[in-house]
Amino acid sequence: MTEIRADADLAHPRQLIYETYRDRLPEMTSYLPNVDEINVLESRREGEILHLVNEWVARAEIPKVARAFIKPEMLRWKDIATWHDDEHAVDWHFEMAFMREQVDVRGRNRFVELGEGRSRVEIRGTLTIDGNRIPGLPKLLGRKVVPQIEKFVIALVKPNLIKTADGVGRFLDDEG
Numbered sequence: 283m284t285e286i287r288a289d290a291d292l293a294h295p296r297q298l299i300y301e302t303y304r305d306r307l308p309e310m311t312s313y314l315p316n317v318d319e320i321n322v323l324e325s326r327r328e329g330e331i332l333h334l335v336n337e338w339v340a341r342a343e344i345p346k347v348a349r350a351f352i353k354p355e356m357l358r359w360k361d362i363a364t365w366h367d368d369e370h371a372v373d374w375h376f377e378m379a380f381m382r383e384q385v386d387v388r389g390r391n392r393f394v395e396l397g398e399g400r401s402r403v404e405i406r407g408t409l410t411i412d413g414n415r416i417p418g419l420p421k422l423l424g425r426k427v428v429p430q431i432e433k434f435v436i437a438l439v440k441p442n443l444i445k446t447a448d449g450v451g452r453f454l455d456d457e458g
């Protein structure tokens with residue numbers, strides 16, 4: 283298991299950052315690295331909770347060792363999120379288009395008011411890859427391949443988690 287942990291401080295009020303993150307990500311793909319599009323697949327509100335499913339479509343160079351398992355058309359994932367308006371937090375997990383049963387990426391982002399129109403996005407998550415469940419991959423080879431796949435998935439997902447916060451800030455700066 284690999285920990286995903288990052289903070290991003292932004293020069294905008296928490297409520298604006300939170301709502302922009304929650305409601306306007308599809309408008310911001312030009313601010314995000316390696317992301318071609320974000321599509322809203324489902325949106326359902328239950329009081330102070332919003333269930334949201336977005337599909338992210340990415341582009342990245344696939345490492346040679348992973349090309350047998352990962353094809354360019356598989357560089358997409360579903361971002362399944364539960365937004366807690368009363369807590370200014372979101373619980374999320376990703377369903378990868380490749381190795382869905384073997385890769386688990388999940389976490390929680392909190393939106394923290396820092397005062398004077400400044401906020402922090404606290405990103406906390408984990409990535410777990412079960413090499414024993416990769417079809418056709420011998421266990422001995424799995425020990426060598428799994429770290430490469432993990433490195434690739436982290437390189438695909440983590441910058442987008444971090445850069446999304448920066449992108450939201452730049453998006454709001456450009457609007458303002």
